[in-house]
Amino acid sequence: AQKVTQAQTEISVVEKEDVTLDCVYETRDTTYYLFWYKQPPSGELVFLIRRNSFDEQNEISGRYSWNFQKSTSSFNFTITASQVVDSAVYFCALSEGGYGGSQGNLIFGKGTKLSVKP
Amino acid sequence: KAGVTQTPRYLIKTRGQQVTLSCSPISGHRSVSWYQQTPGQGLQFLFEYFSETQRNKGNFPGRFSGRQFSNSRSEMNVSTLELGDSALYLCASSIGSGTPDTQYFGPGTRLTVL
DSSP: OOEEEOOOSEEEEETTOOEEEOOEEEOSOSSEEEEEEEEOTTOOOEEEEEEETTOOOOEEETTEEEEEEGGGTEEEEEESSOOGGGOEEEEEEEEEOOTTOOSOOOEEOOOEEEEEEO | OOOOEEEOSEEEEOTTOOEEEEEEOOTTOOEEEEEEEETTTEEEEEEEEETTEEEEEOSOOTTEEEEEOTTSOEEEEEOSOOGGGOEEEEEEEEOOOSSOOOOEEOOOEEEEEO
């Protein structure tokens, strides 16, 4: 069965600190996709990154970086030099399937609420 | 390009009523998915529509239904509302290419059932 675990319910840091949000997933498929979304207080889920199971390269986008390790079934997200605007709930999600698979079945973790204090 | 839009943004209903929520996807996107978000259960997949056909369905009772129109706009209907249906309902659109594309979410409709 597919499952996404975000063990950290809430994290509080002071501005400019680095913070890592953990994500561990379970799947029996060899082809799958992993995502991170940000949900600010307004409620809209904002897409951050999509990674497929065949691409284990880590990715950096500005202050954001992602570490994908198939050996530990983890897809962790690090924010460097955090800012108050980073305060939000962050969700990790899993989607299974290759060509012809459905688009819609995102399995979400419970989310990690990040508070960045000035 | 305009993002995903959802109407209405807020809705208050009473138990037993029915409600219809609307979602307009990003232009060119043919897949629309619906999710329910509650504090207790988190984000849960309701169903997905592609080319006016339901392609995938989550584990929700038959009171939850949806449809998609030829212009890819989608509606979701909940009949015989229960208190537990109070939630943020999120719509997401994607290209629908056949592999799990990125889903882009709308701002949601917050439904309160009294």
